[in-house]
Structures are given as structure tokens and as C-alpha cells.
Amino acid sequence: MAIRPAAIVGSVFMALFALTFAAIGIFMTGWLWRDVVESQRILATWVVVPAKIESVALETSHSSKGGKTYQSTASYVYTYNGHVYHGDRVGLSGGLDNLGDYQHRMHRLLDGAKRSGRPVDCFVNPADPAQAILNAEWRPEMALFRAVFGVLFGGVGLSLLASGVVNARANARKARLKRLNPQEPWLWRQEWQSPSIQARLGTGMLAAIAVLGWINLVTWPLWSALRPSWAGEGAFKWVLSAALLLVVVVSGFCVRTILHSRKYRGARLDLGSLPLRPGAPVDARLYLPQSLPHGAVLNLSLTSERRISVGQGKKRSTTVKKLWSHEQSHSGPIAPGQEIGLRCRLPAEAESTTLDNPDDQTVWTFTARADVPGVDMKLNFELPVFAGTVHP
Numbered sequence: 001m002a003i004r005p006a007a008i009v010g011s012v013f014m015a016l017f018a019l020t021f022a023a024i025g026i027f028m029t030g031w032l033w034r035d036v037v038e039s040q041r042i043l044a045t046w047v048v049v050p051a052k053i054e055s056v057a058l059e060t061s062h063s064s065k066g067g068k069t070y071q072s073t074a075s076y077v078y079t080y081n082g083h084v085y086h087g088d089r090v091g092l093s094g095g096l097d098n099l100g101d102y103q104h105r106m107h108r109l110l111d112g113a114k115r116s117g118r119p120v121d122c123f124v125n126p127a128d129p130a131q132a133i134l135n136a137e138w139r140p141e142m143a144l145f146r147a148v149f150g151v152l153f154g155g156v157g158l159s160l161l162a163s164g165v166v167n168a169r170a171n172a173r174k175a176r177l178k179r180l181n182p183q184e185p186w187l188w189r190q191e192w193q194s195p196s197i198q199a200r201l202g203t204g205m206l207a208a209i210a211v212l213g214w215i216n217l218v219t220w221p222l223w224s225a226l227r228p229s230w231a232g233e234g235a236f237k238w239v240l241s242a243a244l245l246l247v248v249v250v251s252g253f254c255v256r257t258i259l260h261s262r263k264y265r266g267a268r269l270d271l272g273s274l275p276l277r278p279g280a281p282v283d284a285r286l287y288l289p290q291s292l293p294h295g296a297v298l299n300l301s302l303t304s305e306r307r308i309s310v311g312q313g314k315k316r317s318t319t320v321k322k323l324w325s326h327e328q329s330h331s332g333p334i335a336p337g338q339e340i341g342l343r344c345r346l347p348a349e350a351e352s353t354t355l356d357n358p359d360d361q362t363v364w365t366f367t368a369r370a371d372v373p374g375v376d377m378k379l380n381f382e383l384p385v386f387a388g389t390v391h392p
Contacts, residue, residue, distance in 0.1 A: 011164070018160035025154020029218050032146040035092045035138040036221045042123050042136040051078035051087070051122035051134070053114040058107040061096050069096035072106035074114075078122045080129040087122065087132035093142050100141040100236055110134070140225035141236055144243060150218040158214065159207075166203070185355055186275035186384035195271045199379050205261035212254035219247050260375045263290055267379055269366055275384040276364070279348035286340045286368055288377075296332035298370045298377075300342045301325060304350060304385070307361045323362070324350060332370075342366070352386045 056074040063069070075088045090106060097103065113120045125131040174188050181187040191197055222244060229237040266289040276282055282302065292298060304323040311317055326344040334340060354362045366381040 014160065015164060018157045018164065020157065021153045022157025022161055025150050025152070025157055028146040029150035029154060032143050032150060032218070032221065035143065039092060039136050039138040042125075042133065045126070046123040046133075046136070047080070047126050048121050049078050049080055049124050050119035051076040051132070052117075052119055053110055054086075056107065056110040056114050058103065059096065067098065069098045070103040070107075071096040072103045072110065074110045074134070076120070076122065076132075076134070078124065078132060080124050080126075083129065085124075085130055085132065087130075087134075089131075089133045091133070091135045092138055097142070099139070099145055100234070102139055102141065106135065138221075140222065140229060140240065143221055143225070144240055147218050147222060147243070151215055154218065155211065155214060158210070162207075162210070185353070186386055188355060189384075191382075192274055192384050195274045197269045197271070197381050197383075199264060199267040199269075199381065201261040201265050201267075205258050208254040208257035208261070212251055212258070215247055215250055219244065256375060260377070263375055264377055264379060265289065267368075269381045271383070275353075275386040276346060278346050278350035278352070278385065278387050281345045282343065284342045284366060286342070286366075286379075287337055288334065288340070288368075289336055290377075291336045292332040292334040292370055292372060292377075294333045296334075296370050296372050298330045298332070298334065298340060298368060299327065300330070300340070301327040301367045302342060302344065302364070302383075303367065304362065304364050306351070307363060309359045340368075346385065350385060353384050 054075045054077055056072070059071045059073055061069045071094075072090055073088070074090055075086065077084060077086050079085070090110070091102075110120070112118075120134060123133050123136050173190055177188045177190070178185075186192050191200065222240060226237075226240060226244060229240050268287050270285045270287070272283055284300075284302070286300065303325040306321045306323055307318055308321075309316060309318040324347055326342070328342050328344075330340055351362045353364055354360065364383045364385045366383055368377065368379040370377040
């Protein structure tokens with residue numbers, strides 16, 4: 001199976017795009033955690049001494065779009081172990097920004113101390129007294145800003161990289177199987193090597209674990225800022241609460257996916273022989289690792305769909321048209337390992353499964369659904385339907 005130059009260029013572009021997004025997300029996450037860890041280290045190990053403010057200013061920068069960013073700067077003098085030192089570090093995060101009113105609050109505090117001659121607390125590194133900082137608290141609004149980039153950019157980039165690796169391995173297996181079975185397309189996929197098809201739940205579970213781990217790694221420090229934000233004024237408490245609520249919702253969805261994968265791992269569909277043929281009878285037997293309670297209804301369906309995709313990038317859209325469907329229902333209780341059958345005959349004019357054209361596909365799917373206590377069941381098995389051999 002020859003690889004088209006356009007496909008190679010597209011794969012390289014996608015890899016560079018994914019690497020860029022992943023790098024931004026990882027950098028922002030590391031920056032967030034650096035402030036949190038450094039804050040904890042300073043508050044726990046550095047010594048507090050009085051410092052006298054010598055100068056203070058509020059730097060302002062104007063963007064081309066009319067926006068403004070600010071930075072509170074100051075110079076101060078302090079004494080440690082009988083030696084006089086000068087410092088100019090105000091907070092953990094340097095640079096200009098307009099996130100909340102932090103820069104204005106620091107300027108007002110330091111300017112008031114300078115005007116009154118009142119000393120302010122200064123944290124000094126006992127191992128290197130020339131290192132000092134006035135405010136060692138990490139900023140929740142800055143952490144939230146970085147967390148958004150960490151979750152979105154890191155999530156998109158790492159997901160694209162992971163899916164690229166998975167797809168590359170799947171395409172390599174498909175190419176090898178196609179070379180070995182050039183006239184038997186129902187043998188071009190690993191899961192179709194046997195008429196007993198296992199439910200593919202592992203990939204979804206691993207993806208859910210990765211998303212759950214990443215989103216909570218990035219946003220974990222923000223939970224400690226939730227209660228203090230509600231004690232203050234301003235709209236930040238609502239923004240932070242909404243962001244963490246979204247984290248809870250996404251985490252809940254991931255946990256549900258993980259529980260579903262664990263609960264129904266081992267489910268399989270036996271078809272007797274492959275491929276399925278248009279006009280031929282189908283005798284599908286589903287085996288579940290879990291029992292279904294009394295009153296539960298298991299809905300089985302065998303469906304053929306035509307999926308046509310047009311456009312590129314953000315303008316790409318997919319139209320799905322149902323070509324044929326057969327449904328059956330079974331009522332519980334159903335014991336673990338009990339055979340649950342679906343029997344029908346495919347229409348003689350049924351379209352064969354499409355494998356090589358991602359923009360125009362005919363897909364046959366066996367679906368099993370049931371509403372049960374805990375995690376509802378939904379299993380999908382993609383099936384090969386072919387009218388005859390395919391010549392290379």
C-alpha cells in the first residue's frame with residue numbers, strides 16, 4: 001500500500017502542529033507549578049525581616065488594540081545578620097499583566113509604605129541573603145490563566161500526538177495484513193482475524209485516564225485558592241468556580257468512561273464466520289461479563305451507514321445517512337456469559353464495507369445498549385460486510 005506524498009506532508013504538518021501545542025501546554029503547566037512550589041519553599045524556609053521601600057512605580061504598557069498592562073516595581077533595603085542588602089523583586093511572577101487588580105494593589109501598598117516610612121515584610125533566603133522577595137504568595141488568577149493554556153493546548157497537543165502514534169501503528173498493521181491478504185479485505189483489520197470480536201474498550205479507558213490525569217495535574221493547585229477567593233471581592237471567585245466546576249464535569253465523564261470500560265471488559269460478539277454477505281443470514285451472539293438485572297432491557301441493533309466527509313480543517317463536515325437497520329430487544333435478568341442472540345438476513349443489495357476512502361465510507365455496526373444501575377452499557381462492534389473478493 002503506497003503512501004501518497006500529500007499524506008506524508010499532512011502527517012508532518014499535523015505532527016509539528018501537535019508538538020507546538022503540546023510544548024505550549026507543558027510550558028504553561030510547568031510555569032504554574034513552579035510558582036506554587038517556589039511559594040511553598042519560600043514561605044517555609046526563608047526568613048522574614050523588615051524592609052524599607054526606597055522607590056516604587058506602576059509601569060504601564062499600551063497595546064496596539066488599546067489594552068493596558070501593568071507591573072508594580074519597587075526597590076528596597078533590608079538588613080540581615082548585620083549586613084545591608086538591596087532588593088527589587090516584588091512578586092513571584094514578573095512582567096506586565098492585567099489579570100485582576102494585583103498590580104494596582106501592590107502599588108498602593110508599597111507606595112503607602114514609602115510615603116509613611118513604614119517598613120514592610122521581606123522574605124530573605126538565609127542561604128543567600130542577597131535573594132529577597134516582598135510577596136511570596138502565588139497568584140490564583142495567574143495560575144488560572146496558565147491552567148487554561150495548560151489544559152487546552154497541552155490536552156490538544158498531547159491527544160493529537162497520542163492519536164497519531166496509535167493511528168500510525170494501526171495503519172502499519174493494516175498495510176501488513178493487506179499485503180498478506182490482498183483479495184480478502186475482511187482480514188485487513190486485526191479485530192476481524194477471528195469471527196469472535198472482542199469489545200474494544202481499552203483505548204477509550206486509557207484515553208480517559210490520560211485526560212483525567214492531565215486536567216487534574218494542571219488544575220490541582222487552584223482548589224486551594226477557591227475558599228480564599230470567596231472571602232474576597234470581585235468576579236474572580238465566579239470565574240474560578242466555573243472553571244473548577246468544568247473540571248469536575250469533565251472528570252466525572254472520564255471516571256464514567258473508565259468504570260464502563262472496566263465493567264464491560266471481556267464482552268465479545270460471536271458471528272460464526274466472517275465476512276457477512278449481502279443477502280445471507282446473520283446469527284450474532286453477544287456474551288457479556290456482567291449480569292443484567294430484572295427489568296433491564298437490552299437493545300441490539302445491526303446498522304449500515306454511509307458517511308461522506310467534505311472540506312478541510314475547520315470547514316470539514318460529515319453527513320451520515322442510515323442505509324439499513326435491524327433491531328431486537330431482550331429483557332432481563334440476563335446471567336453473566338449468557339448468549340444473547342440477534343438473527344436477521346442482510347438485504348441482497350446491501351453495500352459492502354468501505355476501508356480505503358475516509359471521505360466516503362460505508363460502515364456496518366452492531367450496537368448493544370442497556371440502562372442499568374450504575375454505569376449504563378453501550379457497546380459498538382464494527383463488522384465486515386463484503387459481497388465478494390477484492391482484486392488489487
